[in-house]
Amino acid sequence: MSSLESNTEADSDLTPKIPVWELPDVPKGNLSPHLQLQRTRVVCNKEAPTNTENVQYSGAYAAMGVDNSLGLGEFRKRFRVEVIRLTEGDMEFDLIGIDASLANAFRRILIAELPTMAIEKVLIANNTSVIQDEVLAHRLGLIPLQVDPRLFEYMSENDIPNEKNTIVFKLHAQCEKGGSRSTVKTDELKWLPNGSELLLATENMASNEASKPKTYTSFTCSQDSLPEFSKNPIAPKHPDIIIAKLGPGQEIELEAHAVKGMGKTHAKWSPVATAWYRMLPEVVLLQEVEGNKAEELVKKCPVKVFDIEDICKGVKRAAVARPRDCTLCRECIRGDDWEKFVALQRIKDHFIFTIESTGALPPEVLFTEAVKILEDKCERVITELS
Amino acid sequence: MVANEDVLDQSQWSRIDKEFLAAPVKSAVDKFQLLPEFLKVRGLVKQHLDSFNYFVRTEIKKIISANNEIRSKVDPRVYLRYKDVRIGEPSMIIDGVTEKLSPHKCRLSDTTYAAPIFVNIEYTTGSGQSTSPQMKKDVVIGRMPIMLRSCCCVLYGKDEEELARLGECPLDPGGYFVIKGTEKVILIQEQLSKNRIIIDTDKKGCVQASVTSSTAATKSKTVIKMEKEKIYLHLNLFKNKVPIMVVMKAMGMESDQEVVQMVGRDPRYSALLLPSIEECAKTNVFTQHQALEYLEKQVKQLPFSYAPVEKRASSILRDIFIANIPVRQYNFRSKCIYVAVMLRRMMEAILSKDAMDDKDYVGNKRLELSGQLLSLLFEDLFKTMNDEVKKTIDAILAKPSRSSRFDISQYIVKDSITVGLERTLSTGNWDVKRFRMHRKGMTQVVARLSYIGTLGHMTKISPQFEKSRKVSGPRALQPSQWGMLCPCDTPEGEACGLVKNLALMTHVTTDEEEGPIISLCYALGVEDLELLSGEELHMPNSFLIILNGLILGKHRKPQRFASAMRKLRRAGKLGEFVSIFVNEKQHCVYIASDGGRVCRPLVIADKGVSRIKEHHMKELKDGVRTFDSFLREGLIEYLDVNEENNALIALYEGEATPETTHIEIEPFTILGVCAGLIPYPHHNQSPRNTYQCAMGKQAMGNIAYNQLCRMDTLIYLLVYPQRPLLTTRTIELVGYDKLGAGQNATVAVMSYSGYDIEDAIVMNKSSLDRGFGRCIVMKKMSAICQKYENGTSDRIIRPQREGYEAERMQILDEDGLAAPGEIIRPHDIYINKQTPTVTRGTIASPMGLPESAYKPSRQTYKGPEEETAVMDRVALCTDKNNNLCVKFMVRHTRRPEVGDKFSSRHGQKGVCGTIIQQEDFPFSEHGICPDLIMNPHGFPSRMTVGKMIELLGSKAGVSSGRFHYGSAFGEPSGHADKVEAISETLVKHGFSYNGKDFIYSGITGMPLQAYIFMGPIYYQKLKHMVLDKMHARGSGPRVMITRQPTEGRSRNGGLRVGEMERDCLIAYGASMLIYERLMISSDPFEVQVCRKCGLLGYYNYKLKTGICSTCKNGDNISTMKLPYACKLLIQELQSMNIVPRLKLTEA
Incomplete structure (x- = not known):
């Protein structure tokens, strides 16, 4: 309380005498700096971060005439998305003016609830390699496939695999006898647009020769006849992932069926390698840092957050040049009294979001998909409430 | 070089000093490179191999030549003489064809890896007058099990590729036997050293000197004890204790004065001896004859001996009393002197307690290895065989007429040695009646749970004491264990401290010829004992020279003698493992060349400067030099525990002072193989390292390169094993980086969800999805196609494809055996076998039995319902009875589940408490999400600082792309990265120096209010899994x-x-x-009780009443419930004529 600027005089002189109601009013309408700091920044002290919690209650600052509620209009005015980096595989963008819970919701949806296609069933016809069937199947499952999952449907337990819910791959690798060892990579996984080629064992072959023999899938049409796949055939995203190694004379022959699924069932369906965010770092110099001390500070930081600027007559002063680069190694506040000079903070409503896609969908699409899923969820809640 | 310095006189000293000052400052040479070289030459289980090689090369020849003749008692002209012996190549005779064996073939086909023992013999044919000498070469007398990688093994000297071709793992150390398909290792046995005087106190506190004599001929224990101020001899061939002076007189020491002189002229000694002398006089024993007569009365009467009674006492004194001292032509002088030395040491001990020997001192212990044990066994079996041959030929020769010409060589029985060796090795029970040896559990099946477990098993030393004794002395860590035995690796519980493990550089010696050493000693100025009077024996500045417990004589300049001997040893003129130890206190120089001493290599230093210079190490690196050349050139030598007492050993060269004589090669070699895996063990609380040593053996991982070709009963494998990010030098030396047993998990040390209390860990589901902790369990099932005595045999038939049993036979191939790759469920049939109904007696056509003569004896899989196992392999082989043996390996891949046990390398075990979705897991600023969360409460009480440093080091390792090291005590020599350096690396890569990261909660999305200590730690999955243990029943x-x-x-x-x-x-x-x-x-049971007689009746279903069988009616019958076990008890009691009666009252 004593740090309230308006009260400092009264505090020091007349604390015991003055009745409460005679105290000067707290200025209405704007928060005092320390509360503002508490509300908007995470302060990363040497020992532990403080102010990590968000104040949720809308009337938390009502006494000071500040409305803490989240208004849609206010949100729309302040919310911004800035894309920093966008490549084929990953993306970095800023989400500004949003609550951590929402940013986290996107992250969680990206990891666990965005569907992709992944190999779920492996029919092994022959495997004489050293790698065990289960392990091989597990490895195949984790291979990212380059296919838009939105074009497929989920396959539930009783569904018959068809061209709408299943992608079939074939792998037939052989290592010649007398040759040297060979490596089976993902490029040997061949897409079978017409579905499975393996015949169902229970089917009696002689019964009706005229009809098509029954296989493990029942495709009504070839998948490559569909416009979506005719131009870009389905294949693993990376052609050089090692599946197995074969010794001379060994052979693997199998069929892999990929279905649609979600990351929360198994990590293989997660569309992202990882998705995470960090709050925008803010480095504040609490005092002027000049001379040798400035140089020391610049040297201390391994990611070069600080620069030296020359103010008049060769006096060197440290300045915060690249706060965004701060990795919070806390080197700058390590040591005797550096905490007096430098304050490391995080801005609570500014998120640097990174998405590393596994390749099924480009990262920007992933994010919009995630937004859509959250939207759906909200709608579901609303309909259920109303 | 040293020789020159020794002869320099005082006048030259000043010049030398200047030279010394001008010499380059001693620089710390990195001697680490010696270690891989040492292990390349010696291997990890060299002690076993050396011992076995010695047995095969030398000892077996000695045994044969000591018992080389079989001569008939009936006809002394008939004889058989062994000329030479050798062990051939491992092979087996199958259907008359000699087939070479390889160890892996033996493992798979349940046979013994053994080689024939060939002898050359000279013998006579015919009998009586018509004998003629014959020679025969390479006669097989039996088959000797061969230790893998020994000089007789096919793997000896093979390189990696050749080993692979033989189906053998190149990293497998060998040192064990393959007996009937199972790998058996003979444990190293720890014993008190033989033929040495040991002074200690008995239970009553009496000082005693004891010698356990062991020679080729006899084994005995002699105890000289002081009781009530008088000294007695305890020997179990005498009825009572015998006054020692009587014994001395019996050995010809008639003059008391001479005895006193021999013991030493110090009046204190004479005073202690006086009561004994007086007692001797009191019993009227003054002459040798009287003494022998006295002793004769004390001799125990053997029940069935008709030996000449008069000579017994004298022969006992000659042959059994301190048997290690040889007596030639009844010249007892050396034995008298030996007794005098024993007395003197006893008196020293009485006068000052310091002179007492410590039984737990490693220098007083000997390790008995497989070679020694096998030689005992072989000697016994060989003698037995010879006796048998003798008995048979005598029996045959005693017969008056024979049809064919007598040929003694045909009576050699091969089986007794083969079977005897095989049985002893497979049961582990050494029952050698000839040496009164009955020891159990000497061999164990090699632990193949993990590679490290196998290695650890080879270095295990089993104790001599029984485990139940509640004494702390033998269990305590002995200072003399330093560098020889691992201070960490010992089990917990009853065997704690008794079972030990060898350290990394330890070598165990084998026996060495004494003759050359004796003559060398005399040449170096040792005065022969025979020429010395009793007075001269203990002159103030003369030292006794004792070789392997045998007093050779005395020397007036012991230090000079010792250094001359050592110089000869360093020059290679003397065996490298001969130890020369000057005991200043006892005024003795002990020379030891016997087997079973532990020793280790050390760098020799002259006046504190290491003999190994930079250029030596460079030559080693360039491959010009080997470890042996270091040894040959006198840069390195082996010291045993006793000789270490004469050395001043500096840990590092920098710490050496001018008095320093030796420098350690590397300090981390004081640890053994298991403890060597622990990173930064010197930062941990010591029991944690001990726990890890026990747990490392239970970790799953890779077993060997040939793990998928092995048919063990149970194999645990990890699907994706990794090598630790934070390694140690030991890990690289033993090959743990190639056959790891664990995975590098990113660990966050924080509290999460409450499912992490009591050391439980919280695991990330996505990590498990991606393969963390996934393991394979393989179990063996086997079936034998038996052949029966009547010529019939089991048969395997093609499965039924239709009918009600078809479903259970789904996995069968057309040959009636389960097909590899099929999923096998409980109650599935994996071999469709049939057994003939009649297996005894004679049958007309055993091969063409009708279908009806067989009954099915299928074997079904009995596994847990929830497990989907897969048939991995099917192997067919012939067992030793020529039956078809089918082995099935069933594989099951498991992902970790709640309750599975994990452990880091610091004795921090914990079970998986819960599995949490990745999105709920915390994540760092860098986007890193931990694989598992460990509760911080695991640290304060355990004090495993090493684990924290491991985390830091691994974190620096992953970010910089370099494996970091954490060898024990490695910081000064650069074999362990310092925390400061690690912190610097961390900072350079944007982490905090203390390893704590800024973490966001995965649930709320807000940062956590603490920095979290996070980084990779090597985690082991232990073999204890819920699936094998959980159990409930309705x-x-x-x-x-x-x-x-x-x-x-x-x-x-x-x-x-x-x-x-x-x-x-x-x-x-x-x-x-x-x-x-x-x-x-x-077990409820309804009984009919007769109210009248109180006995149990029965229920008659026809009459629908209960009837008492005693009263013969149903008048007083009550029906009641009783536990069936109670009814059983009543009836059992009745059967032994006790009548329990039930008295019923209304309730």
């Missing part, structure tokens, strides 16, 4: 006899409400619950 099988539920998980048994649980229920008053648990849910 109703199920019951024991036939008591009708109570069965016991144990394997029999699907019930969970017992035991006495204590019952007590609780009684105290609580829950009588109905007790009734239900002990009666209704257990």
